[in-house]
Amino acid sequence: MLAHSEEECSLDFDAIEGRLGLSRRDFLKFCTGLASTMGLPAGADAAIAKAVESARRPSVIWLHFQECTGCTESLLRANHPTLERLILDIISLDYHETLFAAAGHQAEAARRQAMADNKGKYLLVVEGAIPTKDKGIYCRIGGQTAVDLLKECATDAAAVVAIGSCASWGGVPSTKPNPTGSEGAGEVLGAKVVNLPGCPPNPYNLISTVVHYLTFNKLPELDAKGRPKFAYGRLIHENCERRAHFDAGRFAGEFGDEGHRQGWCLYKLGCKGPETHANCPAVLFGDVSNASWPVGTGHPCIGCTEKGIVFTKPIHALAELKTVTPPIFFARPAEERGTGVTFAAAAALAAIAGAAAGGTAMLARNLGKSVPEAKADVAAPDEQRGG
Ligand code: FSX
Ligand code: SF4
Ligand code: F3S
Numbered sequence: 370m371l372a373h374s375e376e377e378c379s380l381d382f383d384a385i386e387g388r389l390g391l392s393r394r395d396f397l398k399f400c401t402g403l404a405s406t407m408g409l410p411a412g413a414d415a416a417i418a419k420a421v422e423s424a425r426r427p428s429v430i431w432l433h434f435q436e437c438t439g440c441t442e443s444l445l446r447a448n449h450p451t452l453e454r455l456i457l458d459i460i461s462l463d464y465h466e467t468l469f470a471a472a473g474h475q476a477e478a479a480r481r482q483a484m485a486d487n488k489g490k491y492l493l494v495v496e497g498a499i500p501t502k503d504k505g506i507y508c509r510i511g512g513q514t515a516v517d518l519l520k521e522c523a524t525d526a527a528a529v530v531a532i533g534s535c536a537s538w539g540g541v542p543s544t545k546p547n548p549t550g551s552e553g554a555g556e557v558l559g560a561k562v563v564n565l566p567g568c569p570p571n572p573y574n575l576i577s578t579v580v581h582y583l584t585f586n587k588l589p590e591l592d593a594k595g596r597p598k599f600a601y602g603r604l605i606h607e608n609c610e611r612r613a614h615f616d617a618g619r620f621a622g623e624f625g626d627e628g629h630r631q632g633w634c635l636y637k638l639g640c641k642g643p644e645t646h647a648n649c650p651a652v653l654f655g656d657v658s659n660a661s662w663p664v665g666t667g668h669p670c671i672g673c674t675e676k677g678i679v680f681t682k683p684i685h686a687l688a689e690l691k692t693v694t695p696p697i698f699f700a701r702p703a704e705e706r707g708t709g710v711t712f713a714a715a716a717a718l719a720a721i722a723g724a725a726a727g728g729t730a731m732l733a734r735n736l737g738k739s740v741p742e743a744k745a746d747v748a749a750p751d752e753q754r755g756g
Pocket of ligand 3: 567568605645647649662663664669670671672673674
């Protein structure tokens, strides 16, 4: 909950409920959740609450280029009913080709008006890749090529946010042989933009970025690839709920086998978690369950946030283990989903094993294990406790 009750008292919760449809409790939980998602220090939740409560909503111009529209869909079709309401109330969405009621010249006029009214202050969100081959003729909107439209809209923007892998670095359309010369927004502009890769990206990372901008009047800290560090600072593998199985050498060998049904590690099925940076296991998708992310549902991570992995490496190819970092926590234990393996036993075994040997050495030993050998390992800690 908010650190400063004084600031909490000054909030108009009736107005917040009317505007966002959130009770006092849910609003405060939302602000605290955003602050912790962004790794902000104590007290930041109060500043976020005050900023979100204020009527100042930044103008957002949202462009669509080569894409499947999954980025917008993931934002609007999230099962959590307040998410789209929150984002559409926190920002002033002044131009969005999918959601706009206006069309044709009317829509283009509205975009230009919003840009003029908010010169130097609006956020430009770019969805989809930009074709650059043959003078950009493969994507034209309102008579302009995507390249020209992007450059025109970026000129007076306060910041440019590339949402999804397509806008971040080309994504699906840039897959070899890349017939239209697709590139990401930052490459086309020759400037650093905020990249929120993912195919689709997690909507909470967009809302966190926008709220950070709204609260502190600056963008969150970015990594070398332009991604907010709060969301892309760690490997999936460090946060994964199956990590104890990886460390203990319990791997699914094929889809539907015993290891897969038991919820074991998906590394041998091609999981790219060890070389993919994203916060999927912590933030989840769609708010439908505590397993609502790819690995949680039993599918290997395909590395959708990383250039050079998704759409490049075969899905079944093994991930590189250059940096086998220790897990940061053991969350959402496997037994919650009735998988049978005692999570405490798995975590204890992993901790003992991890202390005894380096991660890569452990992996080399464990990868060759059969399912019965791995099961014997699981039993060991229980036996030690006389179970
Ligand atoms: Fe790309 Fe967005 Fe993948 Fe689709 O529109 S990031 S194809 S999920 O959704 O741009
Ligand atoms: Fe999780 Fe994949 Fe790492 Fe296994 S390899 S622990 S499934 S991220
Ligand atoms: Fe993408 Fe892997 Fe997350 S496939 S959604 S980065 S678990």
